[in-house]
Structures are given as structure tokens and as C-alpha cells.
Amino acid sequence: MGAGLSALFTGGSLSQLPVRPSLGDxxxxxxxxxxxxxxxxxxxxxxxxxxxxxxxxxxxxxxxxxxxxxxxxxxxxxxxxxxxxxxxxxxxxxxxxPHTFDDGTKKVWLDKSTGGVCLSISARGLSITGIDDRRYWNHIPTEESRFSSVAYLQQIWWFEVAGEVEFPFPAGTYSLFFRLQLGRASKRPFGRRICNTEHVHGWDIKPVRFQLWTSDGQYAASQCTLSDPGTWIHYHVGNFVVENSSAPTKIKFSMTQIDCTHTKGGVCLDTVVIYPSKFRERLKHF
Incomplete structure (x- = not known):
């Protein structure tokens, strides 16, 4: 036994031991x-x-x-x-x-996990009724947007936002959302987030109507009441299907609340986003 142990520790029999394969092999x-x-x-x-x-x-x-x-x-x-x-x-x-294009108003990227195409359009890339009058709308800086700013509405009678985009989406089903927040968020010293809801009013009286149209004749619409001040919410407009990935698909969309019996205000408009429809459940947790 002593001779065997001696041979083992001195390497006398190591060369005869079988070498097991590893992942590197x-x-x-x-x-x-x-x-x-x-x-x-x-x-x-x-x-x-x-x-x-x-x-x-x-x-x-x-x-x-x-x-x-x-x-x-x-x-x-x-x-x-x-x-x-x-x-x-x-x-x-x-x-x-994420790549910015169209004068800095749009970003496009692939989702790292799935390879799905995602597209975001900033508030500055949208047509907003009254945006040139600072009594109603203001572009305010924020760290909570991909574009570093959002459009903030203090008060208005006629609320209408519209936009369009043309892009060669891969074949598949996509969902379009408006990203909105009731109230104006800011940060205090030490990073504590607060939300000013002073101007929030009018959104609980009548619902907001969302619509989208595509260049190949698809149409979708939805409506809902804006809620949960201080929380960014993706409001689902509708879905559209892309079948021909070799040609651009043009999408038009809008958000309106045009009941002039009351004013509405205190909302932040960040972006319109287009994601593969399977992302819809994921957005509920954002």
C-alpha cells in the first residue's frame, strides 16, 4: 500500500489515469x-x-x-x-x-432578448393642438423619458394629439401605446421623487379616445379614462399586422378628448411607442 501511495503522489501512475472530457473538448x-x-x-x-x-x-x-x-x-x-x-x-x-433619427424625434432598436423591433416617437415628433401657446403646453426636461423631455399640459378645452411614422417593420403583430402620466413629477434633494397634481382635472368626466390607421387599410380604436396620478402608464391604442416586411408600413395615430363642456389638464405626454404585441403584458409592470 505504501508503494502505491508513493507512486500516486510522485506521479508514477498519473499518466495511466483516464482523462475525462470537459466542456472545452x-x-x-x-x-x-x-x-x-x-x-x-x-x-x-x-x-x-x-x-x-x-x-x-x-x-x-x-x-x-x-x-x-x-x-x-x-x-x-x-x-x-x-x-x-x-x-x-x-x-x-x-x-x-437605440438609434435616433428624423431630427431626433424617433428612436428604433431591437429588443435584446427577442430581436423584436421597437420604435418610440417623442412628444416633439407629434402634432399637438395648442403646443405653440405656453399658456397651455410646455416642453419640460425630465430624466424619466428616453428623449429627456416631455410635453406638459396645464389646461385646455380641446385636446388632440396626432402623429405618423413609416418604417419597414418585420412581419408580425405590433401594438401601439401612448405613454402618459397625470401630474408633473420632479425630484427633491437626495433623489426622492414627488409629483405635483395641482393642474390634474377633467380626465374623469369623459374618456380619451385613441385611434390608429395603417397604409394597408387596418384600423383600431380604444377609449379609457386617464387615472393613477404620478404613475407612467402605457395606454393601449390597438394592434396592427405587418405581412410584407420588404416594404415600409405607414401608421397614423391619434389621441383626442374634444368635449368642450369642460377643461382638462395636468397631464404629461412622453412618447408613442410601437412594440411587438407579445410585449403588452410586460408593459403592465412598468
Whole structure:
């Protein structure tokens, strides 16, 4: 027994011990086939395991499945032609970063987890009745908006907001929302959030009407009473379906409350957002 232990500790028999395979011994092509079933953030996490996973995480065929089918059209619309030396992961990464266009009034990006196209339109990119009269509307700075400012209404009789966007959305079903808040939020020292509801009135008398139209004849409408002062809410306007991803889809939309029997005010208008419809449940928790 002593001789056996001596041989073991001196390495005399280590060369004869079987070597067990590890993850690093897997062929890179095999690893790529496995991680292709993961979400993009998970792929990036597994890339830190070892060299095989790191190399597989750059395989074009892995990211081809994650990109929208019309990704070249999307990239061209937003950035111009795709650099020749770029791989599919480079393209995916670039498209996931919000890109501002149309004089800074719109942003578009891919959702990192799903590859779904998301688009946001700022209040400055909308047509707002009375926006040029500071007695009614003001653009105020805030850290709570992707565009660093929102449109704030003090009081008005005739409330109407409209807008449009034309973009080559990939095929699928999309939902359009207005992001609104009753009250004007601000921060006190030490970061404590407060909301001034002094001008909030008139929204509980009649509902607000939301509408959307698409260039191929689709129409949707909804209405609801604005509520919950101090909370940003995504008000769902409706859904639309894109079938032809090779051509731009034009969407027009509006938000109105035109009952002139009473004034209304104290609302912040941030953005109009378009997300894949499967995101609707996620927005309820924002």
C-alpha cells in the first residue's frame, strides 16, 4: 500500500489515469448548434465559459436565427449599408442600441432578448393642438423619458394629439401605446421623487379616445379614462399586422378628448411607442 501511495503522489501512475472530457473538448460547431436554442443574453453569458463557447458565440448561423428576416433593410434604413467585415453578431449588437433619427424625434432598436423591433416617437415628433401657446403646453426636461423631455399640459378645452411614422417593420403583430402620466413629477434633494397634481382635472368626466390607421387599410380604436396620478402608464391604442416586411408600413395615430363642456389638464405626454404585441403584458409592470 505504501508503494502505491508513493507512486500516486510522485506521479508514477498519473499518466495511466483516464482523462475525462470537459466542456472545452466539445467541437465548436457542436457548441454553436446547442447555444443556438438560447436567448441572445444567455449566449453572451455562456461565451465566458471557455474558448469553445466563446468561438461558437460568434458563429453567423447562430445569430442569423436571432436577427429579423429583413435585417438588411432595417440596417440600411437606420445606418446605411452593412460593413462588409461585420458578422451577424456585430449586426445584432448594433441594432440593439437605440438609434435616433428624423431630427431626433424617433428612436428604433431591437429588443435584446427577442430581436423584436421597437420604435418610440417623442412628444416633439407629434402634432399637438395648442403646443405653440405656453399658456397651455410646455416642453419640460425630465430624466424619466428616453428623449429627456416631455410635453406638459396645464389646461385646455380641446385636446388632440396626432402623429405618423413609416418604417419597414418585420412581419408580425405590433401594438401601439401612448405613454402618459397625470401630474408633473420632479425630484427633491437626495433623489426622492414627488409629483405635483395641482393642474390634474377633467380626465374623469369623459374618456380619451385613441385611434390608429395603417397604409394597408387596418384600423383600431380604444377609449379609457386617464387615472393613477404620478404613475407612467402605457395606454393601449390597438394592434396592427405587418405581412410584407420588404416594404415600409405607414401608421397614423391619434389621441383626442374634444368635449368642450369642460377643461382638462395636468397631464404629461412622453412618447408613442410601437412594440411587438407579445410585449403588452410586460408593459403592465412598468
Amino acid at each position: 466539445l467541437p465548436e460547431s457542436c457548441v454553436a448548434s446547442i447555444i443556438g436554442y438560447l436567448d441572445p443574453p444567455e449566449i453572451c453569458k455562456f461565451a465566458t465559459l471557455n474558448r469553445a463557447f466563446r468561438g461558437a458565440s460568434w458563429a453567423d448561423f447562430v445569430w442569423e436565427e436571432k436577427l429579423p428576416p429583413n435585417y438588411r433593410i432595417l440596417f440600411g434604413e437606420v445606418f446605411g449599408s452593412v460593413p462588409v467585415q461585420w458578422g451577424k453578431r456585430d449586426i445584432y449588437t448594433r441594432l440593439c442600441r
